[in-house]
Amino acid sequence: MGRYILRRVLIAVPTIIVISFVVYAILALAPTDPLSQFGADPRVPPEVRATIRTSLGLDDPWPVRYVKWVSALGRGDFGISFMSHSPVMSLIQQRLPNTLAVVGVAYVIGVVLAIPIGMISAVRRYSLFDHVATTFAFIGFSVPTFFTGILLIIVFSINLRWFPFIYDSNLQIHDIGSFFDQVKQSIMPITVLALFDTATIARYTRAEMLEHLPLDYVRTARSKGLREQVVILRHVLRNSLIPVVTLVALGIPAVFGGAIVTEQIFRVPGIGELLVRSIGDGDTPVVAAILLIFAVLVVSFNLIADVLYAVLDPRIKYT
Amino acid sequence: MRWRSALAVSFTAVLLASACATPGTPGTGPSGSAAGSGGGAAFKRGDGGELKILYWQAPTILNPHQATGTKDSDSSRLVVEPLASWGPDAKPVANGLAKEIPTVANGGVSSDFTTVTWKLKDGLKWSDGSPVTADDVVFTFTQIHDPATASTTEDNTEGVKSVTAKDASTVVLTYDEPNPNFYQWGVGTCCGILQKAQFANFTGAKMKDAPGNLKPIGTGPYMVTDFKPGDVVTYAANPNFRDPNKPYFKTVNFKGGGDAESSARALFQTGDVDYAWNLQVAANILQPMISSSTKGKMLSVYGSSVERILLNFADPNAAGDARGEPTTKHPFFNGADGLTVRKALALATDRKTVAVQLYGDGLTGKPGCNIITGVPDFESTATTSFCGQFDPTAAAKMLDDAGWKLGSDNVRAKGGVKLKILYQTTVNAVRQATQAIMKTNWEKAGFSVELKQVPASTFFTNTSPDGANHFWADVEMFTNNSDPDPTSYLNGWTTKQIAQKSNNWQTGNYNRYSNPQFDGIIDQLRKETDSAKRATLIKQANDILILDVVIIPIVTRTQVTSAISNTIKGNVPTGWDSEMYNIQDWYK
Numbered sequence: 057m058g059r060y061i062l063r064r065v066l067i068a069v070p071t072i073i074v075i076s077f078v079v080y081a082i083l084a085l086a087p088t089d090p091l092s093q094f095g096a097d098p099r100v101p102p103e104v105r106a107t108i109r110t111s112l113g114l115d116d117p118w119p120v121r122y123v124k125w126v127s128a129l130g131r132g133d134f135g136i137s138f139m140s141h142s143p144v145m146s147l148i149q150q151r152l153p154n155t156l157a158v159v160g161v162a163y164v165i166g167v168v169l170a171i172p173i174g175m176i177s178a179v180r181r182y183s184l185f186d187h188v189a190t191t192f193a194f195i196g197f198s199v200p201t202f203f204t205g206i207l208l209i210i211v212f213s214i215n216l217r218w219f220p221f222i223y224d225s226n227l228q229i230h231d232i233g234s235f236f237d238q239v240k241q242s243i244m245p246i247t248v249l250a251l252f253d254t255a256t257i258a259r260y261t262r263a264e265m266l267e268h269l270p271l272d273y274v275r276t277a278r279s280k281g282l283r284e285q286v287v288i289l290r291h292v293l294r295n296s297l298i299p300v301v302t303l304v305a306l307g308i309p310a311v312f313g314g315a316i317v318t319e320q321i322f323r324v325p326g327i328g329e330l331l332v333r334s335i336g337d338g339d340t341p342v343v344a345a346i347l348l349i350f351a352v353l354v355v356s357f358n359l360i361a362d363v364l365y366a367v368l369d370p371r372i373k374y375t
Numbered sequence: 376m377r378w379r380s381a382l383a384v385s386f387t388a389v390l391l392a393s394a395c396a397t398p399g400t401p402g403t404g405p406s407g408s409a410a411g412s413g414g415g416a417a418f419k420r421g422d423g424g425e426l427k428i429l430y431w432q433a434p435t436i437l438n439p440h441q442a443t444g445t446k447d448s449d450s451s452r453l454v455v456e457p458l459a460s461w462g463p464d465a466k467p468v469a470n471g472l473a474k475e476i477p478t479v480a481n482g483g484v485s486s487d488f489t490t491v492t493w494k495l496k497d498g499l500k501w502s503d504g505s506p507v508t509a510d511d512v513v514f515t516f517t518q519i520h521d522p523a524t525a526s527t528t529e530d531n532t533e534g535v536k537s538v539t540a541k542d543a544s545t546v547v548l549t550y551d552e553p554n555p556n557f558y559q560w561g562v563g564t565c566c567g568i569l570q571k572a573q574f575a576n577f578t579g580a581k582m583k584d585a586p587g588n589l590k591p592i593g594t595g596p597y598m599v600t601d602f603k604p605g606d607v608v609t610y611a612a613n614p615n616f617r618d619p620n621k622p623y624f625k626t627v628n629f630k631g632g633g634d635a636e637s638s639a640r641a642l643f644q645t646g647d648v649d650y651a652w653n654l655q656v657a658a659n660i661l662q663p664m665i666s667s668s669t670k671g672k673m674l675s676v677y678g679s680s681v682e683r684i685l686l687n688f689a690d691p692n693a694a695g696d697a698r699g700e701p702t703t704k705h706p707f708f709n710g711a712d713g714l715t716v717r718k719a720l721a722l723a724t725d726r727k728t729v730a731v732q733l734y735g736d737g738l739t740g741k742p743g744c745n746i747i748t749g750v751p752d753f754e755s756t757a758t759t760s761f762c763g764q765f766d767p768t769a770a771a772k773m774l775d776d777a778g779w780k781l782g783s784d785n786v787r788a789k790g791g792v793k794l795k796i797l798y799q800t801t802v803n804a805v806r807q808a809t810q811a812i813m814k815t816n817w818e819k820a821g822f823s824v825e826l827k828q829v830p831a832s833t834f835f836t837n838t839s840p841d842g843a844n845h846f847w848a849d850v851e852m853f854t855n856n857s858d859p860d861p862t863s864y865l866n867g868w869t870t871k872q873i874a875q876k877s878n879n880w881q882t883g884n885y886n887r888y889s890n891p892q893f894d895g896i897i898d899q900l901r902k903e904t905d906s907a908k909r910a911t912l913i914k915q916a917n918d919i920l921i922l923d924v925v926i927i928p929i930v931t932r933t934q935v936t937s938a939i940s941n942t943i944k945g946n947v948p949t950g951w952d953s954e955m956y957n958i959q960d961w962y963k
Binding site: 103107108151225321329 | 429433435436441443522523525526527529530580583584588589601603604605606607609628630632633634637640641644645647648832
């Protein structure tokens with residue numbers, strides 16, 4: 057197992073280098089221009105634009121810029137944003153807490169709700185509960201977040217005036233009142249995202265459970281005289297959860313990537329919002345850093361998922 | 376001096392707060408009377424709670440000279456102030472560092488328009504308590520003017536010979552040549568004064584990395600307490616602000632992000648914010664929100680922005696290097712029948728439908744007739760009856776009478792020349808809808824119209840054959856605007872300014888219009904110092920451009936399209952400066 061992990065880590069290094077190269081190449085070859093912001097501004101004459109371009113280091117050919125970027129990364133320097141001229145790392149650090157508070161919490165809620173829902177749906181297949189859960193699940197992953205988000209805003213912010221729809225990233229939680237404010241301002245984006253997460257994971261759990269329920273070992277357990285509760289929880293659920301755990305682990309990097317659409321709608325200054333705006337602005341250092349971090353997380357959580365698999369299922373052995 | 380080149384409302388439809396502008400509020404005397412400029416309400420500094428401002432683009436930098444858009448220059452304006460601001464009447468207002476507005480009458484401007492002497496207010500302090508001196512102004516100018524700084528406000532320093540400190544509170548600015556737009560540098564968004572002490576170690580190319588870009592020390596009513604780039608700026612009242620009773624609000628929250636429509640909802644429907652910027656929202660959505668709102672009102676303020684159609688006087692289809700050069704003549708816009716064909720095109724132009732359907736009938740634009748607009752003294756009425764007409768049938772008859780006969784393909788022709796028009800503009804939903812309306816009506820008059828759209832970033836460069844400068848099309852459409860003094864703007868239609876290969880298309884006369892009478896008027900305008908005579912010359916120049924159909928103005932566009940809470944008083948919007956130019960006077 058130790059050797060397996062070591063080997064995977066060693067393979068991950070070239071993978072990440074290749075990803076970084078591809079990411080950088082795509083960004084360099086993309087038609088977005090960090091100076092496009094000035095493209096429509098009459099006050100910025102072409103000579104000034106040329107100087108700005110030079111000062112951002114954009115005059116070098118992109119392979120040269122790539123090498124410079126990678127060597128700076130080696131020193132832990134993610135570069136400086138073209139737009140705000142502040143370190144990329146500090147922009148990401150400012151935004152990560154917001155993303156975790158919204159996207160992360162939504163994911164946790166999604167997982168916590170989805171597993172029991174999926175389990176009950178499978179055990180009580182075709183019951184009223186199953187029908188209702190299935191309906192919600194289909195709504196959850198077929199209705200886009202930009203629709204549910206705006207719907208919630210119109211109903212709960214505009215008509216009922218219950219919740220604000222402009223996220224206040226300056227809010228500090230220091231007492232019960234401010235905690236309550238945080239709940240109020242994040243409940244809508246969390247609901248939108250959790251609906252989607254719950255739907256996906258619940259369907260998956262249900263399918264896995266249904267696959268296991270008719271198997272021989274379940275019949276054996278029942279014939280031993282075990283209570284149904286024990287059969288379901290200790291035998292069926294545990295076995296069914298193995299692929300679900302993988303799914304959940306693989307979904308974690310996406311949490312750090314933020315939720316592009318939902319963050320935009322609710323003005324949550326998270327990583328997703330930063331990413332999409334930076335892409336629009338051609339702010340290459342920010343985009344490259346986020347995508348690279350994301351790539352590292354995906355590779356790492358893939359490894360973690362594989363290791364978890366072995367831990368949960370003693371039949372699986374890696375050598 | 377450089378003609379501010381074409382510009383225009385980019386694909387984002389964001390109106391750039393143009394050059395520089397100011398408030399009409401009476402520079403609020405330094406009296407301690409603490410009156411909001413709006414009227415007698417007395418208040419003391421910090422009486423109010425939090426002022427909430429919402430922009431759907433988020434500020435990313437707070438140094439106005441590194442700004443990449445209105446979001447940055449507006450959010451920095453609470454802190455970093457120019458010498459003076461541009462008021463609603465396009466006249467400067469002394470609500471900044473200057474004690475008074477220099478004029479020829481008070482001796483502040485030399486009679487030949489080359490030297491301007493600015494006096495700073497007495498006892499001015501930076502928010503850190505240190506004194507403001509003329510040195511800070513000189514330092515700021517020197518930095519912006521240095522090409523190595525790559526300042527986005529550099530354009531306003533073009534043609535300025537020097538800025539020197541005569542004494543600790545007097546700044547003398549000298550232009551290379553007489554400049555009727557003598558407030559070009561010093562007034563408005565171009566010219567926020569930075570603290571020398573904060574930026575002294577970050578000059579030239581190093582300025583972009585200055586920590587002060589994220590937390591500038593200024594003289595403005597507020598100071599930055601926290602800035603999250605791309606998200607929110609938090610300000611507190613500046614304890615060293617010159618007026619001891621201002622500003623009214625204890626803190627300001629300047630939030631960015633989201634979209635224009637939900638910004639409108641936050642202001643009109645929930646009242647969550649006090650000010651919502653640039654509500655470029657479809658009129659059928661915005662109008663009901665406005666009319667049913669008890670919380671806020673719309674500020675639709677006009678400056679000099681005009682969406683216009685340019686007619687090409689050179690031949691965009693000439694072979695080889697002669698393409699679009701002033702040595703060629705447009706086959707039907709320029710020649711014996713030129714004026715008739717141009718007038719027919721103008722007569723078949725339906726401004727009203729465009730303004731009503733696409734610009735919300737006054738929300739974001741109104742039918743426009745003049746190219747010089749926004750300054751009452753310069754607004755011509757001689758063009759009204761000409762622009763008031765829309766009659767494609769009459770246009771058809773006019774062409775018919777001149778011998779342009781309808782062919783079997785429904786296109787008029789004469790002597791083998793067909794009235795075929797290539798009509799270019801930027802990729803932009805409103806512009807493309809405008810093109811469709813024009814095409815329908817122009818074709819009724821017997822023109823054949825081919826439409827072309829170019830991405831804004833390509834259109835507004837001098838390097839692309841598809842650019843507005845090359846103008847390798849018969850007509851093109853975009854928005855541009857003028858300084859309060861339109862001399863350099865009008866200069867953009869003189870013969871010397873014709874954009875062509877030899878000047879790398881860097882000059883402003885894209886039309887390749889050449890009219891000695893017009894050139895003569897502009898020459899006079901450059902020298903004339905009497906304001907009444909200047910106004911007459913400006914109107915004459917405007918009338919030539921319209922009545923000779925060099926350009927067809929379509930709509931006058933709003934410079935400010937924001938909304939404000941009914942509870943906020945003291946805001947006097949201007950179409951010539953930052954929307955935040957008089958935030959020191961805002962109160963509840």
